[in-house]
Amino acid sequence: MPVLIPETRNSHQQRRATRRQGQGETGGVTGDMETFPLGRHRVRRIGFGAMQLPGPGVLGPPRDRDEALKVVRRAVELGVDHIDTAQFYGPNVANELLAEALYPYPAELVLVSKVGAARDGHGGWISAQRPAQLRAGVLENLATLRADQLAAVNLRRLDAGHRDPGVSFDEQLDAMISIRDEGLIGGIGLSNVTLEEFEHAVGRTEVVCVQNSFNLLDRAAQPVLSACRQRGIAFVPYFPIGSAFGGQSALLGHPAVAQTAGRLAATPVQVALAWLLALAPNILLIPGTSSLAHLEENLAAGSVTLDAKALAALDAATG
Numbered sequence: 001m002p003v004l005i006p007e008t009r010n011s012h013q014q015r016r017a018t019r020r021q022g023q024g025e026t027g028g029v030t031g032d033m034e035t036f037p038l039g040r041h042r043v044r045r046i047g048f049g050a051m052q053l054p055g056p057g058v059l060g061p062p063r064d065r066d067e068a069l070k071v072v073r074r075a076v077e078l079g080v081d082h083i084d085t086a087q088f089y090g091p092n093v094a095n096e097l098l099a100e101a102l103y104p105y106p107a108e109l110v111l112v113s114k115v116g117a118a119r120d121g122h123g124g125w126i127s128a129q130r131p132a133q134l135r136a137g138v139l140e141n142l143a144t145l146r147a148d149q150l151a152a153v154n155l156r157r158l159d160a161g162h163r164d165p166g167v168s169f170d171e172q173l174d175a176m177i178s179i180r181d182e183g184l185i186g187g188i189g190l191s192n193v194t195l196e197e198f199e200h201a202v203g204r205t206e207v208v209c210v211q212n213s214f215n216l217l218d219r220a221a222q223p224v225l226s227a228c229r230q231r232g233i234a235f236v237p238y239f240p241i242g243s244a245f246g247g248q249s250a251l252l253g254h255p256a257v258a259q260t261a262g263r264l265a266a267t268p269v270q271v272a273l274a275w276l277l278a279l280a281p282n283i284l285l286i287p288g289t290s291s292l293a294h295l296e297e298n299l300a301a302g303s304v305t306l307d308a309k310a311l312a313a314l315d316a317a318t319g
């Protein structure tokens with residue numbers, strides 16, 4: 001029976017990073033942006049999430065295939081060096097678009113994917129959490145991306161109510177460790193984890209990134225973010241601007257966001273992203289979009305400086 005899992009909405013400064021100047025011949029908008037390590041790689045703080053590339057419901061071909069390819073190429077042209085994807089976006093669609101647009105990949109591009117889910121014949125999200133399924137998921141990602149290795153792959157845990165009682169977290173970690181030790185992935189990431197699960201995993205092996213839902217109005221993962229920060233591990237919030245699943249309007253229409261945007265001559269999305277960038281140096285952004293105009297707007301959030309008044313108003317914002 002298909003289990004609805006949450007790639008749909010789930011239950012939910014110190015400037016230590018260094019600057020990397022002027023990469024890319026086009027002098028893209030991310031050219032002088034701060035960076036933070038993601039495993040063995042150091043990436044710019046605004047990357048790109050590929051979940052919006054497939055059609056509606058993250059299913060099937062894009063509404064506008066040419067635009068989708070342009071978005072991906074433009075992202076890299078503008079300096080994006082970190083792209084988040086998944087074989088189950090489409091399925092296959094996001095990965096195949098990335099490969100078509102970018103293969104052979106630029107040496108500095110860090111591709112990150114995730115395993116733990118699949119799609120049923122109707123596009124429903126189903127669990128694929130068992131060790132053999134995690135391995136199969138990594139292999140499918142490599143094949144559809146035409147890659148020999150991925151910089152990191154996130155073990156995407158299901159929400160507590162949907163977990164498969166037949167598979168333990170330790171078994172999953174064992175599988176991810178052997179996949180990494182075989183060289184199929186450069187690093188292990190975790191997604192949708194509790195603080196206890198995070199601490200347990202880092203006690204067992206190196207973890208290079210954590211992806212949990214997090215934004216101005218959804219701060220449940222703050223303890224995990226803080227723990228990652230303490231350990232120098234990248235925290236990559238998903239749904240940074242509220243997602244495509246209905247949370248976006250609450251975030252972008254929030255009075256603190258709207259008023260700050262008006263006062264600073266920025267857009268609400270840029271304010272939401274700039275707030276995350278200012279919150280902690282280990283936050284790496286992967287806003288998702290299928291639109292060239294939105295891509296450029298999102299990358300330009302790196303130039304938006306939130307003053308003390310803005311930070312106070314946004315920090316006090318609640319859902």
Ligand SMILES: NC(=O)c1ccc[n+]([C@@H]2O[C@H](COP(=O)([O-])OP(=O)(O)OC[C@H]3O[C@@H](n4cnc5c(N)ncnc54)[C@H](OP(=O)(O)O)[C@@H]3O)[C@@H](O)[C@H]2O)c1
Pocket residue numbers: 006007048049050051052084085114154156191192211212237238239240241242243244245248269286287288289290291293294295297298
């Ligand atoms: N680990 C996980 O479980 C997990 C779960 C979900 C997502 N992710 C990753 O996280 C990434 C980000 O999450 P997300 O894409 O779901 O949500 P998001 O980035 O919070 O929001 C995406 C939504 O915002 C819209 N949008 C983007 N830029 C905009 C702009 N400048 N102005 C107005 N609207 C804008 C997009 O529509 P347009 O296409 O029209 O721009 C889309 O509807 C994903 O792409 C995926 O790579 C991971």
